[in-house]
Amino acid sequence: MRFLSRRLPITRSIESGAFFIKKDGLRFATPLLVVLMVETTDVVFAADSIPAILAITCNTFVVFTSSVFALLGLWALHFALASLLQLFHYLHYGLALNLVFIGGKTLLEHVLPLSMPLSLGIVGAILLLSMVASLLWPKQE
Incomplete structure (x- = not known):
């Protein structure tokens, strides 16, 4: 949050469930945008683990469930x-x-x-x- 707040104006509270809000004529990001960015990296890393899973098994159920568990944990x-x-x-x-x-x-x-x-x-x-x-x-x- 500190890293992004140096580069983007970010509000400290979640307002109206939006990623961006306008306050005093300026556009601000909300903490929801930060959460979205973090979760996007989770998806990228989970997709990155698929070749490692395929090195162990070609069972599609195992590949799918391990990718889901990678996202969760x-x-x-x-x-x-x-x-x-x-x-x-x-x-x-x-x-x-x-x-x-x-x-x-x-x-x-x-x-x-x-x-x-x-x-x-x-x-x-x-x-x-x-x-x-x-x-x-x-x-x-």
Whole structure:
């Protein structure tokens, strides 16, 4: 809200359920516009996760429901992950390696097909190893 209020005149209260209002001849954005912008980023990130889901399964029901759950829980997951990154300082390397694995699996699906349980096992093992590495070799302060 602070970032946008430096660039746009924004009212502090929601008025008449509109995204923009006119006050004293000037046009102001309302907090509803900020909410709309945040939710738009949620939709973009949920759509961005579809290739990762397709790397695991081609079942349309699973792809659809995981996209819906991504929309519902993206912010909660973000804050949970942010706190985990402070606790497990090697976790970001594990997440990056998982992205590389899923991207490679997607590209090589026709050459080297992997089963869903094996793919999920690899993803889980990478995350687990990065968390164990963080505990074995603590971050130097």
